Amino acid sequence: MNALNVSEYMQTLGLQARQASAAMARADAATRSRALRALAALLRANVDALQQDNARDIARAEAAGLAAPMVDRLKLTPKVIATVAEGCEQLATMPDVIGEISGMRQQPSGIRVGQMRVPIGVFGMIYESRPNVTIEAASLSIKSGNACILRGGSEAIDSNKALARLVQQALAEAGLPQDAVQLVQTTDREAVGQLITMPQYVDVVIPRGGKGLIERISRDAKVPVIKHLDGNCHVYVDDSADLDMAVRIVDNAKTQKYSPCNAAESLLVARSVAGRFLPRIAAVFAAKGVEMRTDAGAAALVGPVPGARVAPATEQDWYEEYLAPIISIKLVDGLDEAIAHINRYGSHHTDAIVTRDHMHAQRFLREVDSASVMVNTSPRFADGFEYGLGAEIGISTDKFHARGPVGIEGLTSLKWVVLGNGELRT
Amino acid sequence: MNALNVSEYMQTLGLQARQASAAMARADAATRSRALRALAALLRANVDALQQDNARDIARAEAAGLAAPMVDRLKLTPKVIATVAEGCEQLATMPDVIGEISGMRQQPSGIRVGQMRVPIGVFGMIYESRPNVTIEAASLSIKSGNACILRGGSEAIDSNKALARLVQQALAEAGLPQDAVQLVQTTDREAVGQLITMPQYVDVVIPRGGKGLIERISRDAKVPVIKHLDGNCHVYVDDSADLDMAVRIVDNAKTQKYSPCNAAESLLVARSVAGRFLPRIAAVFAAKGVEMRTDAGAAALVGPVPGARVAPATEQDWYEEYLAPIISIKLVDGLDEAIAHINRYGSHHTDAIVTRDHMHAQRFLREVDSASVMVNTSPRFADGFEYGLGAEIGISTDKFHARGPVGIEGLTSLKWVVLGNGELRT
Numbered sequence: 001m002n003a004l005n006v007s008e009y010m011q012t013l014g015l016q017a018r019q020a021s022a023a024m025a026r027a028d029a030a031t032r033s034r035a036l037r038a039l040a041a042l043l044r045a046n047v048d049a050l051q052q053d054n055a056r057d058i059a060r061a062e063a064a065g066l067a068a069p070m071v072d073r074l075k076l077t078p079k080v081i082a083t084v085a086e087g088c089e090q091l092a093t094m095p096d097v098i099g100e101i102s103g104m105r106q107q108p109s110g111i112r113v114g115q116m117r118v119p120i121g122v123f124g125m126i127y128e129s130r131p132n133v134t135i136e137a138a139s140l141s142i143k144s145g146n147a148c149i150l151r152g153g154s155e156a157i158d159s160n161k162a163l164a165r166l167v168q169q170a171l172a173e174a175g176l177p178q179d180a181v182q183l184v185q186t187t188d189r190e191a192v193g194q195l196i197t198m199p200q201y202v203d204v205v206i207p208r209g210g211k212g213l214i215e216r217i218s219r220d221a222k223v224p225v226i227k228h229l230d231g232n233c234h235v236y237v238d239d240s241a242d243l244d245m246a247v248r249i250v251d252n253a254k255t256q257k258y259s260p261c262n263a264a265e266s267l268l269v270a271r272s273v274a275g276r277f278l279p280r281i282a283a284v285f286a287a288k289g290v291e292m293r294t295d296a297g298a299a300a301l302v303g304p305v306p307g308a309r310v311a312p313a314t315e316q317d318w319y320e321e322y323l324a325p326i327i328s329i330k331l332v333d334g335l336d337e338a339i340a341h342i343n344r345y346g347s348h349h350t351d352a353i354v355t356r357d358h359m360h361a362q363r364f365l366r367e368v369d370s371a372s373v374m375v376n377t378s379p380r381f382a383d384g385f386e387y388g389l390g391a392e393i394g395i396s397t398d399k400f401h402a403r404g405p406v407g408i409e410g411l412t413s414l415k416w417v418v419l420g421n422g423e424l425r426t
Numbered sequence: 427m428n429a430l431n432v433s434e435y436m437q438t439l440g441l442q443a444r445q446a447s448a449a450m451a452r453a454d455a456a457t458r459s460r461a462l463r464a465l466a467a468l469l470r471a472n473v474d475a476l477q478q479d480n481a482r483d484i485a486r487a488e489a490a491g492l493a494a495p496m497v498d499r500l501k502l503t504p505k506v507i508a509t510v511a512e513g514c515e516q517l518a519t520m521p522d523v524i525g526e527i528s529g530m531r532q533q534p535s536g537i538r539v540g541q542m543r544v545p546i547g548v549f550g551m552i553y554e555s556r557p558n559v560t561i562e563a564a565s566l567s568i569k570s571g572n573a574c575i576l577r578g579g580s581e582a583i584d585s586n587k588a589l590a591r592l593v594q595q596a597l598a599e600a601g602l603p604q605d606a607v608q609l610v611q612t613t614d615r616e617a618v619g620q621l622i623t624m625p626q627y628v629d630v631v632i633p634r635g636g637k638g639l640i641e642r643i644s645r646d647a648k649v650p651v652i653k654h655l656d657g658n659c660h661v662y663v664d665d666s667a668d669l670d671m672a673v674r675i676v677d678n679a680k681t682q683k684y685s686p687c688n689a690a691e692s693l694l695v696a697r698s699v700a701g702r703f704l705p706r707i708a709a710v711f712a713a714k715g716v717e718m719r720t721d722a723g724a725a726a727l728v729g730p731v732p733g734a735r736v737a738p739a740t741e742q743d744w745y746e747e748y749l750a751p752i753i754s755i756k757l758v759d760g761l762d763e764a765i766a767h768i769n770r771y772g773s774h775h776t777d778a779i780v781t782r783d784h785m786h787a788q789r790f791l792r793e794v795d796s797a798s799v800m801v802n803t804s805p806r807f808a809d810g811f812e813y814g815l816g817a818e819i820g821i822s823t824d825k826f827h828a829r830g831p832v833g834i835e836g837l838t839s840l841k842w843v844v845l846g847n848g849e850l851r852t
Binding site for chain 2: 022121248249343366375376378381382403418420423425426
């Protein structure tokens with residue numbers, strides 16, 4: 001396709017999505033659940049066919065010399081397919097929030113006023129490599145009564161096309177418009193530029209991928225973006241912390257997995273407990289090969305630990321999202337300095353305090369300006385499934401509209417419902 | 427100020443606002459209420475001084491030949507001052523939503539997860555002429571625990587400066603930072619350009635004014651905008667409507683005031699009742715001098731009414747927000763056509779159905795894609811005060827974040843609160 005054709009093609013997808021969104025908003029919960037269960041059944045019935053399409057993507061990726069972990073992310077194994085099918089069925093059984101009316105109250109004029117939860121309309125999703133995201137996004141879209149336009153990575157185009165065909169078949173089986181879920185069939189980069197600049201057709205765009213992609217899309221988009229930038233998550237070990245618990249939480253926060261955005265990247269320790277706490281956690285880090293970038297005070301306490309890899313922290317380290325076996329460590333005078341440090345250097349993603357002091361816990365929750373604030377547990381819990389949202393379309397580091405893990409509600413809006421009996425404004 | 431100075435000046439305001447916002451977020455409800463009551467008292471104690479400053483704006487406006495209604499909008503009469511002072515006191519007594527935690531539920535892992543309502547941070551507000559908006563915005567900002575930067579119209583600069591001084595005095599009396607409410611002291615247009623492009627300092631911008639202003643700001647802003655474009659509001663008179671009620675509602679919707687955005691601009695009538703309904707409402711419009719722009723079917727029914735001013739509607743009329751004694755009128759086959767027409771031509775602001783049919787009412791509420799949907803009452807009720815929000819910072823025609831009348835909650839966000847007892851992610 002040339003640029004003009006791509007533009008026309010995307011406009012067509014947009015118009016079709018907008019039209020389909022009205023039918024989706026009208027559809028009742030049972031119909032949308034039927035589509036989700038049909039999708040699960042189709043996924044299970046087509047494991048072999050899906051793997052054949054997927055094999056073409058994998059062969060192309062291997063021929064192009066893609067790194068093994070990247071190739072792994074592409075794979076639609078029977079286990080991956082079973083997992084996304086199960087996800088569709090779980091969504092089908094979850095309570096339906098569309099059409100729910102809340103807060104209906106009578107006003108002095110006599111009118112009754114409440115709010116109804118309705119689909120947001122059409123969302124665009126831009127994501128990289130992993131083809132299972134196609135099913136996750138499609139199923140969340142169906143559950144929330146929206147239409148969506150999906151733009152997956154070019155590496156997974158054959159797998160994504162095969163999955164999108166099954167989604168459209170499931171929609172048709174349930175009597176819903178196939179255009180409610182459309183996959184962008186071209187890998188032309190121009191398609192993304194179009195997708196994010198059609199406010200008449202697309203109500204919100206959700207990019208999932210590297211920071212560069214998300215910054216580029218946020219800068220160029222003419223529609224709202226639910227964006228997830230970096231996760232520079234902190235654990236603060238307070239004066240009154242249970243130090244056994246603190247060791248377990250900080251270990252889990254840093255080492256349970258290094259790559260997730262909700263892994264801890266920075267450890268703050270109250271000076272009064274640093275002497276008892278830091279050597280213990282440093283021994284854990286030493287055993288697991290985690291490098292510690294510390295201020296001078298912390299260096300003096302962790303340096304003597306056998307096997308510890310210690311380097312001095314620079315100003316930049318306090319901002320860093322390592323996604324690696326590295327952690328920055330700083331001593332602080334107490335709660336005030338911890339909160340100020342997190343609000344200054346953090347990325348407003350997820351931060352935790354370990355404390356037994358009720359007032360400190362309350363102040364940390366209130367004053368740390370992050371999407372998730374935690375007491376006595378691991379920031380690794382910041383996740384739509386762990387929060388009981390059933391599914392997660394992304395994690396927002398914004399404060400506007402959706403914040404933190406975004407589930408079905410993030411794809412809806414509340415409109416005002418007013419019931420009267422002939423009342424007039426005077 | 428030259429452009430460079432304006433830029434530096436706005437950056438300074440931004441930095442000060444960001445710093446003040448942390449203190450505001452920490453402040454308890456009693457302190458913020460104290461500031462609101464202090465502001466009310468200061469307004470009442472300074473009626474004469476405010477009128478002197480206001481007189482300079484009025485003299486300048488009259489010398490510049492501003493139209494009388496525009497000059498009227500500028501006036502800080504004792505009544506206007508009493509009203510805004512009363513508004514501050516009402517806000518002070520309203521329940522405080524900041525810090526409120528909702529939906530706290532235990533998850534399978536053992537963690538308890540809920541959401542806390544917190545201030546959004548810093549908002550910028552851009553508005554025209556009426557100086558009382560300065561107090562409305564400042565008081566909502568204080569109540570919601572935010573900091574704000576206010577940019578009023580150049581016509582009201584002296585009045586706004588005087589009002590802003592009282593706001594800062596009230597903040598100081600309550601022990602809150604004066605920078606929590608800052609008025610842009612220059613009338614340089616460059617200041618607006620800066621205000622809407624400082625995402626590091628400003629979290630959301632709220633323009634209030636003409637459509638041109640709002641479109642320009644939405645186009646150029648680098649931060650989210652709570653925007654209110656036009657209000658092309660419809661009343662649909664259904665087959666089963668109580669026609670006496672329908673006459674009263676349509677009359678109220680169109681003629682109670684012509685200029686508000688929630689006045690009706692378009693009337694849709696089910697063909698089956700048009701013969702009995704249209705001559706009656708046409709007689710009302712004829713008596714009040716309201717011009718009717720109609721399709722051919724409606725023309726045949728309203729044309730014979732004595733004194734009726736009737737003109738054929740063009741395609742453009744169905745899109746039009748007249749804000750004047752004009753209404754477009756169209757016959758429709760029934761509910762489906764009415765909903766399709768409203769979703770196509772409306773501005774997604776406020777639309778109402780008059781009906782006795784329960785299923786029609788439910789479908790209208792669900793399927794009309796507008797910020798406010800109403801049954802058997804007048805769209806003129808679409809208003810923050812009438813909805814019980816206590817105050818209104820604007821009306822949003824967007825679906826993202828805030829929709830319809832925006833009160834205190836629109837200036838807040840929900841962050842996730844996670845309480846644990848040493849739980850770890852596995």
